[in-house]
Amino acid sequence: DAGVTQSPTHLIKTRGQQVTLRCSPKSGHDTVSWYQQALGQGPQFIFQYYEEEERQRGNFPDRFSGHQFPNYSSELNVNALLLGDSALYLCASSNPQTRYTRDTQYFGPGTRLTVL
């Protein structure tokens, strides 16, 4: 059973550019969350997608946007990159078996983004 996968592993961009990161959830999971982890910090919640819609959003500017596809995979897009966007971007998937079940998020290995 494949876990959460992310691509690419590493990425180097320059300020002002745009980037797209990809995530495939764990088999059977339909909800994808994205987190940003700066060096030496804990992950910070960016947003969550469920049924191809953004269900919840953390305190991030609208330069950060996302998408979820019918097969539940997801993309994170960041526009107008800043030096401060350099971080490990983590994707997590979960599967609420019913609308009223608390569930667990399983994380992928992350994408390391460096902005020069």
Place this chain on the structure above:
Amino acid sequence: AQSVTQPDIHITVSEGASLELRCNYSYGATPYLFWYVQSPGQGLQLLLKYFSGDTLVQGIKGFEAEFKRSQSSFNLRKPSVHWSDAAEYFCAVGAYSGGGADGLTFGKGTHLIIQP
């Protein structure tokens, strides 16, 4: 809004000694709580979780954690550490809004060093 405090940035423990990592949370309702471990350059691996019921929860790799509502704490323990336990440990709290798991709020992490 919820928050998590991990008071210890670094902890050094001798191999074979016992371990306790502290976690305090702030949340207005009954939280659900997690401990994750992260090895260098890796994603997050779930150690254990608390949703409800028994306040002492068992996890993988011999870890356990105790939920104490009166102290707003969820400390992680292990009776005897191994060199392979050296890693970054994150405590996280989650909310629940009826549509599934909300984004998690993480602490800043505790870096565990194992001395031979």
